[in-house]
Amino acid sequence: MKLHNFSAGPCVLPKEVILKASEALLDFDNGLSLIEISHRSKAFVDVMEKARSLALELLGLEGKGYKALFLQGGASMQFLQVALNLLEKRAGYLNTGTWSDKAIKEAKLYDDIYEVASSKDAGYNYIPKGYDIPSDYDYFHCTSNNTIFGTQMKQFPKCDIPMVCDMSSDIFSRTLDFSQFDLIYAGAQKNMGPAGTTLVIVKEDILGKVSRKIPSMMDYKIHIGKSSMFNTPPVFAVYTSMLTMEWLKNLGGIKAIEEENEKKARLMYSEIDLNPLFKGYAAKDDRSYMNATFTLLNEDLKETFDTMCKEAGINGINGHRSVGGYRASMYNALSLDSVKALVEIMSELESKA
Ligand SMILES: *Cc1c(COP(=O)(O)O)cnc(C)c1O
Numbered sequence: 246m247k248l249h250n251f252s253a254g255p256c257v258l259p260k261e262v263i264l265k266a267s268e269a270l271l272d273f274d275n276g277l278s279l280i281e282i283s284h285r286s287k288a289f290v291d292v293m294e295k296a297r298s299l300a301l302e303l304l305g306l307e308g309k310g311y312k313a314l315f316l317q318g319g320a321s322m323q324f325l326q327v328a329l330n331l332l333e334k335r336a337g338y339l340n341t342g343t344w345s346d347k348a349i350k351e352a353k354l355y356d357d358i359y360e361v362a363s364s365k366d367a368g369y370n371y372i373p374k375g376y377d378i379p380s381d382y383d384y385f386h387c388t389s390n391n392t393i394f395g396t397q398m399k400q401f402p403k404c405d406i407p408m409v410c411d412m413s414s415d416i417f418s419r420t421l422d423f424s425q426f427d428l429i430y431a432g433a434q435k436n437m438g439p440a441g442t443t444l445v446i447v448k449e450d451i452l453g454k455v456s457r458k459i460p461s462m463m464d465y466k467i468h469i470g471k472s473s474m475f476n477t478p479p480v481f482a483v484y485t486s487m488l489t490m491e492w493l494k495n496l497g498g499i500k501a502i503e504e505e506n507e508k509k510a511r512l513m514y515s516e517i518d519l520n521p522l523f524k525g526y527a528a529k530d531d532r533s534y535m536n537a538t539f540t541l542l543n544e545d546l547k548e549t550f551d552t553m554c555k556e557a558g559i560n561g562i563n564g565h566r567s568v569g570g571y572r573a574s575m576y577n578a579l580s581l582d583s584v585k586a587l588v589e590i591m592s593e594l595e596s597k598a
Contacts, residue, residue: 249583252561253392253536253574254414255434262488262578269484279484284477292480293473296487300444303490303499304423314445314465314473315483320344320413320432323443324351327386327409327428329463333455337361337382337406341398342369342391343567344411352386355457361385368568369394371528380405384427384451390415392435393565395538395572396531401425407451415535416444417493418577419503427451436535436576438486441479493577502577509575509584510534516588520595522546526570540570546598553590562587 250257273279274288282289297313316322324347328336334356338349340363352358359382362373369391378385384407390397392414401408407427416431423429427448434440445465452466461467461475468475493502514532517525517539526538541547554562564570573587 246558247586248558248560249579249586250560251573251575251579251583251587253435253565253572254432255440256436256574256576257578258438258485258489259492259578262485262492265488266481266485270481280481284474284480289480290474292484292487293478296483296490297473299487299490299494300446303417303493304429304446306423306446309424310448310450311446312449312469314447314468315442315478315486316445316468316473317442317479319440320411320430320443321347323411323430323445324348325354326445326463326465327384327430328352328355329455329457329459330452330465331384331407331409331428331455332356333383335359335382337378337385339363339373339376339385339387340365341372341388341396342394344392344413345386345388348386348388348411364396370396370526370531372396372398372531374400376402378402378404378406382406383454384409387411390418390533390535392533392536392574393568393572395525395527395533395536397533397535399531407448414574414576415533417490417499417502418506418535420499433482433486438489439482441482442486444486489578505581506534506575506577509579509581510537512581512584512588513537513573513575516591520591522595522598523591526568535575537573537575538564538568538570539573540564543598546594549597550590550594553594554587557586557590559583559587559590 269279274282300313301307332355337359340360362376364371364373385404386409388411409428410426412429413432414435429446431444433442517523523539562571562573564572
């Protein structure tokens with residue numbers, strides 16, 4: 246049976262990427278495994294450099310003063326690493342969900358944080374708009390896609406200060422002017438690779454402006470100086486991320502995958518809207534093209550629906566424990582056929598009910 250993997254993260258990856266990654270575990274460099282060679286060997290240094298340059302190339306940020314790093318500690322470590330490197334007096338944060346909230350909590354350990362706006366009042370089901378970002382703050386932080394609540398920023402504010410964005414769950418999924426951001430970070434396991442590495446893309450000229458002492462492992466400048474090899478990098482996660490980026494480049498880059506992602510999202514949301522058994526969670530204008538959140542209105546049908554999904558090979562659509570209901574994550578490597586399979590089950594349920 247074909248399995249349809251709607252997991253929110255770690256998530257579905259292209260089959261060919263998983264095959265190549267597993268081959269490299271057995272034989273990567275003259276019979277030696279990827280995970281048993283020196284990370285200083287030419288074979289691995291080439292992987293790291295390829296991964297770093299592909300990330301900038303896909304986002305259209307080559308030659309614009311940015312550096313790409315593959316770090317560890319997850320996006321969660323970026324919540325504090327961003328503050329350590331950039332926060333001198335005060336920063337503005339947009340609170341659009343659990344992950345933004347966690348970023349705010351960590352940054353508050355270092356200095357003053359001002360929430361420019363929050364959608365907490367409505368269970369984070371929308372993206373606040375029309376807020377001001379004071380121009381004397383150190384930076385503005387936002388989360389482009391709210392993985393748990395299924396909302397996504399379609400527009401980003403004009404910002405006179407450095408803009409930092411957590412793009413963990415929609416990096417490489419849609420075209421944007423990425424040069425409007427000064428720092429982008431993304432845990433690999435949502436749309437790029439396996440867990441274990443975090444992509445950080447930073448404009449070099451925003452660094453070196455805080456007066457605090459930064460521990461070496463937390464200092465972006467040190468990682469840049471060492472070409473993302475300050476310490477042993479997570480070789481398997483970096484290699485697999487590189488393969489996914491190559492796969493995306495061969496498909497035609499972000500523009501090509503964006504078209505696919507739009508098709509998937511349109512199909513998914515039209516079923517949610519037209520089927521009277523289901524109701525979408527997020528405000529329509531702010532719906533995420535990556536994570537569709539919805540509820541089944543009649544709880545009595547839950548068991549039947551869950552069984553039908555299971556029989557059709559549909560995996561990973563249970564909602565996050567803080568929201569409940571369902572969440573269909575449609576990351577880059579999920580095929581349109583998988584969305585068709587889920588939508589079919591939803592309409593079959595309607596005809597049964
Ligand atoms: C999953 C997620 C995180 C946390 O990522 P970790 O790598 O597990 O620390 C942060 N932000 C967003 C938007 C996420 O989806």
